[in-house]
Amino acid sequence: MSFMKFPELHEDLDILKFYNLIGRYNPNELLNMINEFNPTIDTLVVLSKFLKAESRDKSSVSYEKANEYFENFYRNSLVFKKIIDNALDLNKLESCCFTLSLSNINLVSSVKNVVDSFENAIRSKKVSLEFINYMDKSFVACDEEKLQNIVFNLIYNSVKYTNKNDKIIISIKEKDNKIYICVEDTGVGIPSDELPKVFNKFFQGSISISEMDKGMGAGLFIVNKFVKILDGKIYIYSKPNKGTKIMIELPFFLLEKPCKKLVAI
Template sequence: MGSLLFVLKTPLNLIFSALQMLNSAQKNKSKEGNEKIERYTNIIEQNSQRLLRLVNNIVDITKIEAGSFTLNLQNYDIVKLIKSITYSVREYIEHKNKILEFNTDSEHKVIACDAVNIERIMLNLLSNAVKFTDEGDKITVSLDDKEDSILISIKDTGIGIEEEKQEIIFQQFGQANKSFDRNNEGSGIGLSIVKSLVELHDGEIRLNSEYSAGSEFIIELPAKKISEKDNSTANSNKHQTQNLTNKINIEFSDIYEL
């Protein structure tokens, strides 16, 4: 409970402080005052998104633990889906002077999945990769078709995770390192949600990491399909992403701009 209260209070405190500073800046009509207004408005927006992300995660954790969280499984071309999600954050990652690559050994692979939650899984893992890499580091998303399953790898050349910390990162409020500065802080909820969403797909997620040598998260999803009768989406191979920019902003809200 203490961890939960802390992660909720942090964005609320930042929003409250920014509102106070914004109120003060609005009294200053100079260029400097306008710049401060923009800065504090951005802080409020980012931490509002961060708070929304936390609340969404907590609600979903509660549903998953109660057994009431259900997936909307449809047949999707997982290669196109993952490629689309990866490229949607390319501009953001390159703006931070980091390298993003996408590789696949198969051009098409149709499997049954919940595209919205696959998107959520990928954005969470990509945001972690951005968070724990420096300028010039590389983030690589790869797909490997194993016929009966599909492997999705999110690999980075960042700081990596110490071996003794790797067991706890998928636990609720488990963080690899609580000593990182504010630019790298997070709630410790995201990877718990990721693991649960992967397992709801009858898949598994594993971690390969070496401290100071980067990390690789590998998701394995079964290559199963649902019948055409159950596949209610008229054109299931077209992933219709609504408000993708907003979703990216929410999932990447723990990454602070300085």
């Protein structure tokens, strides 16, 4: 193998950036990050081993069953990628500005795709998940990647801090030229004295389902930053043992053509 061909093996350098990034965190922050990775990685490993074993005997599994396993693998891969994206986004948010890629997106479809990626997590925790669309119009100008990152982190938090038989409701609506995305759950909730701190970087609340549920504490920090970058607002309501409701307000408008916008952080 020649030296000049080596970069071709790394068409996507995100993982290399990730390795450089984790060196900036202290051991406790890294441990929290690893705790977030482990469940998804374990699932991907199990699915990979099963698919590898089944591929040796083409008659041993039906098309429907194989499709189900591949779908599970795909969904868990999406979750894993989003967690890595969070770590990478933390690095980007330390800069003085951020570039938005704005275009007219199908808001309903975009949010629904994120909701669907949690199907496996919801099933395993035996939590109910409901998506409600109150939108008359589906399209809105936004940075779809940032929007989906916001929705992912909000649902991820709800899933993490809910118990068996709890409920999570995601709703979207348009009112007075504003878009409202709401994620509400009946989980463990947040004490009132901690609410002002939940958007702080690496904040860890006092209430947790278990030690393994503790993550980086970066999700809501990233959500808050991205909401501001998108010229929006965020509202949070919560009570211990009652649940949490987080509502995102974004401007509703359409573009004549896609564009990029440099935003100061």
